[in-house]
Amino acid sequence: MAYDNMQELERLTNLYLEGGTTLEEETLLRELLTSLPDSALTPGQQSIKAMLACFGHMAREEAPVGEGALMPRVRMEAPRRSLWRQVASVAAVAVLGIFIGSTLALRQDKGSSGDVQATVRIAPTTGDPIYGYINGQPVTDAHEAVRQSEEALRSMGMQMNKSAGYLSSFDGPMERVSAALTNMK
Amino acid sequence: MTYQEFNREIVPLKDKLYRCALAILGNRMDAEDMLQDTYGKLWTLREKLDSLDNREAYAMRMVRNLCLDQLRAHRLHEDKLEEVFNHRTEEGPGQQEDLKDMDAVVKRVIAQLPEKPRTVIHLRDVEGYEMDEIAAIVGDDPATVRVTLSRARKTVREKVINIMNYGLR
Structure with a gap:
């Protein structure tokens, strides 16, 4: 048995050095060499045993980067909207909806005194004036409508990483709308 | 090839x-950078990957070519590379301790091989590729690959025997 093993080892060793072994034969050669003590091997076989052991260890080496570290570079090229852009888009649509609602609800014309007068839509069930809609719910309080508009603009400004200072340009028209709504009452 | 397909089929390689880049470049940081570059290029060429039969061989060939480009860019030709590796061998800390570690000895010997035999022996003995796959990666025919592999194995064996008998010189 031992003699057969040594003969097989000799054959596989020679074949291995000629580059003629199959992957299965190389596995068998590795097992044979591992099963025998160094004292039973020739220097050439000991050398091959060391080589095969080293190759086995090298094959277990892993890349020091995780799969995630490889994918961001890929994601950069894949079209994808960032979260803040999505939030800003939603805020913009909400603000636009409120302004359009206000524009439709408030019909502005100048009276003899020069004050702004407004006509608003009336809720059919409660009889309250409707200044706009938030999430589908009618806003019947004028100051709440103005406050919500300002809040939405401010939120949008923060999402776009800009100062909210430019919102002051809206103060004039907002005050006029607010005054008109107060006069209505 | 979609993002998901790329993630499923290419990223696991x-x-x-990385090991192939390390075998060619001999430096972990360079190999890591090369891995990133290779994946960037593979993603750029992802449409082409769809039409390939052996995407793994294509990726291996790409990483080898990129490594060779880098070596050429740094003007580290074979002689220069050998000089660098020898320099490391001579001045590396714990030289005598390394002699007790046969893995380190074998790695030193392999690192001193020219690039192609080094790559061929790595692809066969470490990665377990078939001859025709190695031929596709290195751009030779299988018979030539076998000869290259045979010479590389014999060279490594002889050098390891010498080191075992006489130590590093």
């Missing part, structure tokens, strides 16, 4: 690609 990262360890093989």
Whole structure:
């Protein structure tokens, strides 16, 4: 048995050095060499045993980067909207909806005194004036409508990483709308 | 090839690609950078990957070519590389301790091989590729690959025997 093993080892060793072994034969050669003590091997076989052991260890080496570290570079090229852009888009649509609602609800014309007068839509069930809609719910309080508009603009400004200072340009028209709504009452 | 397909089929090759780059460049940081570059290029060419029969061989060939480009860019030709590796061998800390570690000895010997035999022996003995796959990666025919592999194995064996008998010189 031992003699057969040594003969097989000799054959596989020679074949291995000629580059003629199959992957299965190389596995068998590795097992044979591992099963025998160094004292039973020739220097050439000991050398091959060391080589095969080293190759086995090298094959277990892993890349020091995780799969995630490889994918961001890929994601950069894949079209994808960032979260803040999505939030800003939603805020913009909400603000636009409120302004359009206000524009439709408030019909502005100048009276003899020069004050702004407004006509608003009336809720059919409660009889309250409707200044706009938030999430589908009618806003019947004028100051709440103005406050919500300002809040939405401010939120949008923060999402776009800009100062909210430019919102002051809206103060004039907002005050006029607010005054008109107060006069209505 | 979609993002998901790329993630499923190409990204898992990262360890093989890294080891191949390490075998050629001999430096972990360079191999890591090369891995990133290779994946960037593979993603750029993802449409082409759809039409390939052996995407793994294509990726391995790409990483090898990129490594060779880098070596050429740094003007580290074979002689220069050998000089660098010898320099490391001579001045590396714990030289005598390394002699007790046969893995380190074998790695030193392999690192001193010219690039092609080094790559061929790595692809066969470490990664377990078939001859025709190695031929596709290195751009030779299988018979030539076998000869290259045979010479590389014999060279490594002889050098390891010498080191075992006489130590590093």
